[in-house]
Amino acid sequence: SEFVMSVTELDLLIQNVVLAQGETCRFRQENLQVLRWETYSPEEVLSFQQKPIDHIWERCVCHVTEAIQYIVEFAKRLSGFMELNPNDQIVLLKAGAMEVLLIRMSRAFNCYNSTVFFEGKYAPLEIFQSLGCSDLIGSMFDLCHSLCALNLSEHEMAFISSMILLDPSRPWLQDKQKVEILHKKLDHAFRYLLRTSLRESILTKLPQKGRLLSICQLHMEKLNIFRQMYPGIACERFPPLYKELFI
Numbered sequence: 001s002e003f004v005m006s007v008t009e010l011d012l013l014i015q016n017v018v019l020a021q022g023e024t025c026r027f028r029q030e031n032l033q034v035l036r037w038e039t040y041s042p043e044e045v046l047s048f049q050q051k052p053i054d055h056i057w058e059r060c061v062c063h064v065t066e067a068i069q070y071i072v073e074f075a076k077r078l079s080g081f082m083e084l085n086p087n088d089q090i091v092l093l094k095a096g097a098m099e100v101l102l103i104r105m106s107r108a109f110n111c112y113n114s115t116v117f118f119e120g121k122y123a124p125l126e127i128f129q130s131l132g133c134s135d136l137i138g139s140m141f142d143l144c145h146s147l148c149a150l151n152l153s154e155h156e157m158a159f160i161s162s163m164i165l166l167d168p169s170r171p172w173l174q175d176k177q178k179v180e181i182l183h184k185k186l187d188h189a190f191r192y193l194l195r196t197s198l199r200e201s202i203l204t205k206l207p208q209k210g211r212l213l214s215i216c217q218l219h220m221e222k223l224n225i226f227r228q229m230y231p232g233i234a235c236e237r238f239p240p241l242y243k244e245l246f247i
């Protein structure tokens with residue numbers, strides 16, 4: 001029994017999702033644009049590559065953890081999310097936060113020279129070489145390239161992110177129906193938005209769910225390898241939120 005949403009309800013939901021994204025994206029789109037040709041020099045790249053692996057890992061994990069906190073704030077602002085039971089809120093964030101981070105990373109990616117915004121300038125893939133997980137970083141860059149090709153607007157990215165988070169197919173959900181209703185409303189509003197902006201064609205080109213999932217699984221493997229290699233760091237120095245969500 002498909003439900004009907006009034007235009008007012010659709011507009012209100014679009015406003016809620018777009019506002020949630022605008023208030024919780026760590027870097028403003030315009031600032032990222034201005035800086036996009038500020039790249040690291042070969043000497044700077046070399047000095048990054050010569051730093052010890054645990055040093056770079058720890059900095060990256062701190063950046064990732066901070067970015068995840070912004071994504072938690074994004075989720076909390078999505079209408080209906082805070083009305084879900086706390087267990088389901090954690091289940092949805094645990095499963096979807098990293099995928100949303102990958103979507104957000106593409107906003108800070110310059111697909112003309114394959115660089116990504118990192119610590120103030122745009123960095124090439126090589127800068128992460130000493131991390132010893134070039135397959136993970138490489139697949140993140142590939143994903144950014146395919147997302148850049150879609151030339152997604154902030155509105156579209158906001159909806160894609162909200163539907164990744166409010167995904168009723170996540171395992172261990174207690175109140176699946178409630179998430180289903182939220183997801184269906186987002187789907188209606190997203191399609192309405194795409195119809196009015198003549199952008200329905202992107203629906204068939206969005207990255208498959210499995211692709212995001214596989215990168216995130218690579219994330220977990222790398223993280224476990226790193227924790228084994230540097231047991232000292234993994235426990236204490238990881239910010240608590242990271243432990244809660246990923247360990």
Ligand SMILES: CNC(=O)[C@@H]1CCCN1C(=O)c1ccc(Cl)c(COc2cccc3c(C(F)(F)F)cc(C)nc23)c1Cl
Nearest residue numbers: 060063064067101104105108116117118119137219222223
């Ligand atoms: C635009 N910038 C960004 O999106 C990210 C998040 C916010 C800040 N930030 C960066 O500075 C950044 C940008 C690009 C890259 Cl490739 C990186 C390095 O990313 C990672 C290096 C190591 C491990 C990473 C892991 C692992 F495995 F720990 F789970 C997981 C993710 C997702 N990213 C890792 C980083 Cl940390």
